[in-house]
Amino acid sequence: MVTAMDGSSMSSSADGLVNLEMDSQRTLYPYVTGSSVLGIKYKDGILLASDTGGSYGSTLRFKGIERIKVIGKHSLLGASGEISDFQEILKYLDELILYDNMWDDGNSLGPKEVHNYLTRVMYNRRNKFDPLWNSLVLAGVKNGKKHLGVVTMLGVHYEDNHVSTGFGNHLAVPILRKEWREDLTFEEAVKILEKCLTVLLYRDRSSINKFQIAKITEEGATIYPPYSLKTFWEFAAFKEPSKNAQGSW
Amino acid sequence: MEDMNLNAPHSMGTTIIGVTYAGGVILGADSRTSTGMYVANRASDKITQLDDNIYLCRSGSAADTQIISDYVRYFLHQHTIQQGQPATVKVASNLIRLLSYQNKSMLQAGMIVGGWDKHEGGQIYSIPLGGTILKQPFAIGGSGSSYLYGFFDQAWKEEMTKEEAESLVVKAVSLAIARDGASGGVVRTVTINADGVTRKFYPGDSLPLWHDEVVAHNSFLDILAGSSSPEPMST
Numbered sequence: 015m016v017t018a019m020d021g022s023s024m025s026s027s028a029d030g031l032v033n034l035e036m037d038s039q040r041t042l043y044p045y046v047t048g049s050s051v052l053g054i055k056y057k058d059g060i061l062l063a064s065d066t067g068g069s070y071g072s073t074l075r076f077k078g079i080e081r082i083k084v085i086g087k088h089s090l091l092g093a094s095g096e097i098s099d100f101q102e103i104l105k106y107l108d109e110l111i112l113y114d115n116m117w118d119d120g121n122s123l124g125p126k127e128v129h130n131y132l133t134r135v136m137y138n139r140r141n142k143f144d145p146l147w148n149s150l151v152l153a154g155v156k157n158g159k160k161h162l163g164v165v166t167m168l169g170v171h172y173e174d175n176h177v178s179t180g181f182g183n184h185l186a187v188p189i190l191r192k193e194w195r196e197d198l199t200f201e202e203a204v205k206i207l208e209k210c211l212t213v214l215l216y217r218d219r220s221s222i223n224k225f226q227i228a229k230i231t232e233e234g235a236t237i238y239p240p241y242s243l244k245t246f247w248e249f250a251a252f253k254e255p256s257k258n259a260q261g262s263w
Numbered sequence: 264m265e266d267m268n269l270n271a272p273h274s275m276g277t278t279i280i281g282v283t284y285a286g287g288v289i290l291g292a293d294s295r296t297s298t299g300m301y302v303a304n305r306a307s308d309k310i311t312q313l314d315d316n317i318y319l320c321r322s323g324s325a326a327d328t329q330i331i332s333d334y335v336r337y338f339l340h341q342h343t344i345q346q347g348q349p350a351t352v353k354v355a356s357n358l359i360r361l362l363s364y365q366n367k368s369m370l371q372a373g374m375i376v377g378g379w380d381k382h383e384g385g386q387i388y389s390i391p392l393g394g395t396i397l398k399q400p401f402a403i404g405g406s407g408s409s410y411l412y413g414f415f416d417q418a419w420k421e422e423m424t425k426e427e428a429e430s431l432v433v434k435a436v437s438l439a440i441a442r443d444g445a446s447g448g449v450v451r452t453v454t455i456n457a458d459g460v461t462r463k464f465y466p467g468d469s470l471p472l473w474h475d476e477v478v479a480h481n482s483f484l485d486i487l488a489g490s491s492s493p494e495p496m497s498t
Contacts (some may be wrong), residue, residue: 034302042368067397073412076389076397098364185472 044096044147046070047218048081049220050182051092051151052210054190055164055175056203059231060153060162062211063134063207065214066240067222068263082228086234089125089154090228091132094179095167098148106135123162125154125161129171137169149179155232178210181218186210212243276445278407278436279309279320281377282419283400284428287385287456288377289321291432292406293440294448305448314339315460318453319354322405323392324371330363331372334465352378356388356396364394373404379455380402407439407446414438425454435469 018243081174093100178191292309321328389402
């Protein structure tokens with residue numbers, strides 16, 4: 015493989031054919047990654063939750079990363095996946111919100127518009143084989159209407175009453191599907207999220223015990239300070255694994 | 264012995280560290296640059312100046328980090344002229360991030376930026392592979408850092424004195440050198456605060472001995488001369 019100064023490269027395979035490859039910029043694989051983000055609609059608005067970890071392969075390298083941010087006046091954005099790409103997306107959104115404010119016309123971008131913008135960004139990058147390696151959760155409330163949606167690195171996008179990314183798709187979604195109801199109170203919604211966060215802590219290797227909950231309502235956005243959850247280990251079978259059989263896995 | 268692969272790209276296996284303390288920052292690094300299994304430079308300087316008050320710890324590909332630091336030094340110099348005042352640590356770190364992020368498919372560079380400016384005091388920014396930027400009270404990087412996560416979890420404290428912070432950094436690099444084949448040589452530190460910049464140099468023999476390491480001598484003959492029988496080998 016020979017790489018020229020302009021980034022283009024050529025390689026020849028065993029049968030002698032030459033393959034010209036234009037490698038402008040491609041995220042080939044992620045380096046520093048965040049794990050699941052959870053979102054749930056409740057009576058007054060929407061709650062998002064995530065842990066504050068940034069993994070570097072299998073190492074739990076960074077433990078204080080805020081993966082949920084406020085966007086404009088009406089939205090929250092949570093991200094899993096490559097943190098450098100998330101930081102870049104935040105810069106794109108800064109620019110978007112800035113231009114929106116410059117109009118100075120009393121109107122402001124709502125969550126639906128931001129979700130649509132992100133969908134276009136992610137899908138167009140996917141088409142160039144140069145994805146932003148993230149799964150995004152966009153939540154917001156404007157004029158009484160709640161919006162909760164997901165955009166993935168492939169450009170897949172959807173909305174629902176409760177959403178999850180990464181491992182959360184497998185572990186949290188079944189819990190959310192069973193326990194979600196219309197008009198949950200703030201306390202009920204937090205309890206459901208914490209149930210999901212605990213399961214992810216037990217069963218997702220890339221999760222850490224340091225979480226952030228964020229709330230968005232018509233009044234505004236709040237990102238609460240990080241906190242940890244207790245875990246339960248006092249099952250008899252855990253304490254005496256060999257009681258009923260030789261050894262234990 | 265297997266082929267030493269003397270044409271492998273120069274890579275700094277490396278241990279790099281940056282810590283903040285009560286008045287500024289301390290940057291530390293080992294000094295080994297390897298080409299495959301061969302040590303191409305045993306006394307390299309991995310702590311590079313970007314500006315009077317801002318330094319960069321480099322790990323990964325030697326070529327990549329050298330060219331990145333050259334570009335950023337050049338941009339920062341222009342920026343200082345245009346602004347009419349010294350560049351901030353945040354600006355220098357973001358320039359490193361931009362080059363790292365925008366060329367992520369081609370670069371192998373893990374870097375730590377440390378410096379002092381009058382707006383925010385001492386700051387450390389970590390910029391690992393991929394171009395993520397994170398401001399941290401302390402940062403570790405390079406292959407040797409794997410051995411230091413547990414050490415820092417236990418030994419790190421906020422608001423240390425300059426002396427405490429310096430000895431923490433030297434101890435840490437020395438521990439990493441003990442276990443990481445890709446780190447070695449001397450320990451270099453750079454201290455940056457309101458009063459300026461100080462470079463220190465700790466040669467191998469001045470470092471503490473860790474598990475299963477023994478005291479250095481000029482010759483076995485000195486040991487023989489010093490006692491009636493040679494030191495017995497322990498099992």
